[in-house]
Amino acid sequence: MNNFLKVAAFSLAVIGLYTFYSVWVIPPINPEAPPKEAVVEEPATVDELVELGESVYNGKGACSLCHTAAAGRAPLLERAAVIAGQRIKEPGYKGNATHAEGYLYESLVNPSAYVVPGFGASGSADKVSPMLDVRGSSIGLNETEIRAIIAYLQSISGVEVTIAPAPTEETKAKE
Amino acid sequence: MALSNKRLSIIKVVFSLSFFAFLLAVYFFASGQPVVSAPVLGALDYPATHGVNRRLAVWMAAQMHLWFAAFVLAVPILVLILEFIGVIKKDKRYDRVACEFLRVSITAFSLTAITGALLLLSLIVFYPQLMKYLASIFGPTALFYALFFLFESATLYAYYYGWGRMSEGSLKWVHLLIGLGLNTAGTGLMFVANAWVTFMMTPAGVDVSGVFNGNLWEAVNNHLWSPMNLHRFIANIAYGGSIVGAYAAYRYLSAANEKERAHYDWMGYTSSLIAIGALLPLPFAGYWLTAEIYSYSQQMGITLMGGVFAWLFIVQAVLIGALFLAANYYLWCGFGRGSYGERYLGYVKYIAFVIAICFLVWFTPHTLILTPTEARALGGQYHPYLGPLGLMPAKNTAVNIMLLFTFLSFLLYRRSHRTPTVAWAAYGKAAQAGLFTAAVINITFLGVYYGYFTNTLYKVASSVPQVATTLFVIVACLVIEAFMLRGAERTEFRWGRMPGRSQYALLLIAVSFTWLMGLMGFVRSAIRQHWHVYGVMRDASAEAFTPSIAYAAKVVSIGTIIFMSIIVFIFWLSSAGREASDE
Numbered sequence: 152m153n154n155f156l157k158v159a160a161f162s163l164a165v166i167g168l169y170t171f172y173s174v175w176v177i178p179p180i181n182p183e184a185p186p187k188e189a190v191v192e193e194p195a196t197v198d199e200l201v202e203l204g205e206s207v208y209n210g211k212g213a214c215s216l217c218h219t220a221a222a223g224r225a226p227l228l229e230r231a232a233v234i235a236g237q238r239i240k241e242p243g244y245k246g247n248a249t250h251a252e253g254y255l256y257e258s259l260v261n262p263s264a265y266v267v268p269g270f271g272a273s274g275s276a277d278k279v280s281p282m283l284d285v286r287g288s289s290i291g292l293n294e295t296e297i298r299a300i301i302a303y304l305q306s307i308s309g310v311e312v313t314i315a316p317a318p319t320e321e322t323k324a325k326e
Numbered sequence: 327m328a329l330s331n332k333r334l335s336i337i338k339v340v341f342s343l344s345f346f347a348f349l350l351a352v353y354f355f356a357s358g359q360p361v362v363s364a365p366v367l368g369a370l371d372y373p374a375t376h377g378v379n380r381r382l383a384v385w386m387a388a389q390m391h392l393w394f395a396a397f398v399l400a401v402p403i404l405v406l407i408l409e410f411i412g413v414i415k416k417d418k419r420y421d422r423v424a425c426e427f428l429r430v431s432i433t434a435f436s437l438t439a440i441t442g443a444l445l446l447l448s449l450i451v452f453y454p455q456l457m458k459y460l461a462s463i464f465g466p467t468a469l470f471y472a473l474f475f476l477f478e479s480a481t482l483y484a485y486y487y488g489w490g491r492m493s494e495g496s497l498k499w500v501h502l503l504i505g506l507g508l509n510t511a512g513t514g515l516m517f518v519a520n521a522w523v524t525f526m527m528t529p530a531g532v533d534v535s536g537v538f539n540g541n542l543w544e545a546v547n548n549h550l551w552s553p554m555n556l557h558r559f560i561a562n563i564a565y566g567g568s569i570v571g572a573y574a575a576y577r578y579l580s581a582a583n584e585k586e587r588a589h590y591d592w593m594g595y596t597s598s599l600i601a602i603g604a605l606l607p608l609p610f611a612g613y614w615l616t617a618e619i620y621s622y623s624q625q626m627g628i629t630l631m632g633g634v635f636a637w638l639f640i641v642q643a644v645l646i647g648a649l650f651l652a653a654n655y656y657l658w659c660g661f662g663r664g665s666y667g668e669r670y671l672g673y674v675k676y677i678a679f680v681i682a683i684c685f686l687v688w689f690t691p692h693t694l695i696l697t698p699t700e701a702r703a704l705g706g707q708y709h710p711y712l713g714p715l716g717l718m719p720a721k722n723t724a725v726n727i728m729l730l731f732t733f734l735s736f737l738l739y740r741r742s743h744r745t746p747t748v749a750w751a752a753y754g755k756a757a758q759a760g761l762f763t764a765a766v767i768n769i770t771f772l773g774v775y776y777g778y779f780t781n782t783l784y785k786v787a788s789s790v791p792q793v794a795t796t797l798f799v800i801v802a803c804l805v806i807e808a809f810m811l812r813g814a815e816r817t818e819f820r821w822g823r824m825p826g827r828s829q830y831a832l833l834l835i836a837v838s839f840t841w842l843m844g845l846m847g848f849v850r851s852a853i854r855q856h857w858h859v860y861g862v863m864r865d866a867s868a869e870a871f872t873p874s875i876a877y878a879a880k881v882v883s884i885g886t887i888i889f890m891s892i893i894v895f896i897f898w899l900s901s902a903g904r905e906a907s908d909e
Contacts, residue, residue: 161833180875186856217625
């Protein structure tokens with residue numbers, strides 16, 4: 152019985168130490184609450200579209216998880232819209248885009264169409280992108296959000312934002 | 327006592343058959359369901375639970391089931407290996423200890439079935455839509471599960487109750503074959519269950535709009551299925567060895583005489599050797615698992631390693647550090663079993679120093695939690711010099727060197743009662759020392775190169791050559807050692823000559839393993855975040871939030887206490903049964 156008590160006390164002490172360390176020693180980090188599935192309203196102006204793009208880029212789209220210098224997992228996108236125009240003219244480009252905007256769209260929904268050298272999935276010789284189609288999986292962007300991201304990328308690249316807000320019933324009627 | 331044993335057997339059979347029937351019901355329910363797209367759930371899709379926290383209930387049931395399942399899957403593997411060694415070496419000691427291992431686990435089989443049924447029931451009651459969706463894809467696998475379960479139960483009872491009757495001649499080989507069948511069925515069961523779990527993390531055959539249009543094999547053979555199968559298979563062996571080691575430690579401390587003490591010392595050593603042996607390749611299986619997570623979704627990988635769970639790996643480092651230190655301490659205490667042990671005691675402080683340094687490297691966090699003032703003073707969230715120690719190449723370096731030095735402790739332990747007498751012994755020792763030195767240099771070089779001079783995407787690439795180096799040196803040294811110790815001079819070696827405190831190292835290993843399994847099980851599941859099936863079926867229940875590490879630690883601790891209490895009860899039952907049969 153004496154041994155049983157010693158062993159039980161020892162085991163409880165070990166469990167207690169691990170609990171103490173995990174609860175009180177390491178920094179308390181509370182994960183964010185699940186994102187709300189808000190219905191995205193079609194922005195009325197280009198500025199609103201860019202603003203939506205920025206929030207999707209840093210939030211729901213999770214783009215900034217990889218496309219940052221600190222993460223270093225994916226190409227930086229500060230000049231993406233400028234580079235896009237040059238890339239489609241390169242001989243190595245085998246995608247279907249014919250203009251910069253189309254290249255950005257293609258990169259979001261079919262990332263393996265062109266993989267920037269050095270950023271391919273492991274063992275794929277830069278033929279397969281580790282990025283998923285942003286319309287599926289856990290990201291699940293809709294067309295408005297994808298267009299907003301392209302507008303945001305054009306905006307931070309310093310080129311003209313060619314994405315226009317989709318016409319509403321009101322604007323259609325005016326036309 | 328005989329009557330109560332009989333009653334116990336009847337209860338076991340009833341529970342087993344009930345579970346089997348339950349699985350068949352799931353199969354027939356599922357087989358009639360057409361393949362559907364993942365439903366978009368609302369709060370009303372979850373039945374009211376009247377004060378019961380549904381996620382906590384499922385979590386606890388799943389965790390209990392996993393602990394018991396790990397134990398009962400592992401023990402027959404150990405038993406089969408020991409029985410086989412006993413047959414080859416014609417040493418009855420192995421046979422006796424194998425049978426005792428199996429006796430310890432036999433009650434746990436029923437508890438595994440009970441907790442499994444509890445888990446299934448709680449999932450169906452609390453998450454009916456999720457189960458309906460999974461069953462629509464995996465329904466036919468329930469039949470395989472049920473058949474494996476039936477076959478496992480049949481072979482288990484034949485294996486256990488046939489031990490005495492099939493102990494000699496060709497019948498012994500038949501008995502070994504039954505053991506092989508038992509293990510095959512157990513492993514098959516685990517593989518089927520893993521398919522469901524891994525599909526929830528990395529669903530395959532699902533199109534971009536969430537409709538499952540793949541075939542069953544595609545769903546089963548998803549990104550994580552194979553690495554998870556391997557990881558759990560190895561981890562179960564390590565876990566089973568550690569639990570049996572704890573049993574032996576307790577019996578050693580309570581032994582009434584020298585003979586009993588020697589027996590349980592040998593049992594503790596054998597089981598801990600199996601546990602530590604399985605622990606060595608476990609980090610490598612873990613790398614594969616993690617690499618596949620990244621390969622499936624970088625977002626999920628970053629959530630795991632670089633997001634809110636980054637600090638969980640610091641807790642993991644503490645636990646694994648404790649495991650390694652305890653394992654080494656046990657081996658160092660074992661030097662006392664042989665007469666030559668003392669001559670190696672001088673090396674202990676150096677090995678301990680290296681392991682402590684490795685532990686500190688593993689323990690170093692990458693992202694520091696700082697106040698804005700501290701961050702400004704430091705120039706960012708990463709320490710300029712210690713920051714890279716938080717990256718995978720540094721951790722890989724630390725764990726590989728830790729493994730090598732643990733192996734060194736084992737080599738010294740083996741020499742504690744043997745002195746090589748072959749003419750080339752000096753060269754053999756020099757070759758081993760050379761291999762060790764070259765390995766440490768190579769592993770460190772790879773860690774520094776990938777840690778400081780490559781971009782993030784390729785940092786994890788250090789793991790394969792580092793692992794290859796470690797494994798090569800371990801195998802090469804063992805081969806040299808085996809040839810070098812042929813005809814070695816042996817001195818007195820006595821089982822049972824271990825200080826009582828050494829047994830607490832075995833207990834520490836078992837408790838730490840249990841806690842660690844709970845913690846890592848939590849993070850594996852938690853990286854799905856607010857998804858039932860990642861990216862396909864969102865969790866809309868009130869409990870969809872991701873728990874903090876502190877919350878998880880409390881749940882894991884309570885679970886560990888409950889599980890360990892039941893295990894102690896099982897040990898007591900086993901002892902009582904043995905005493906009754908001895909009488």
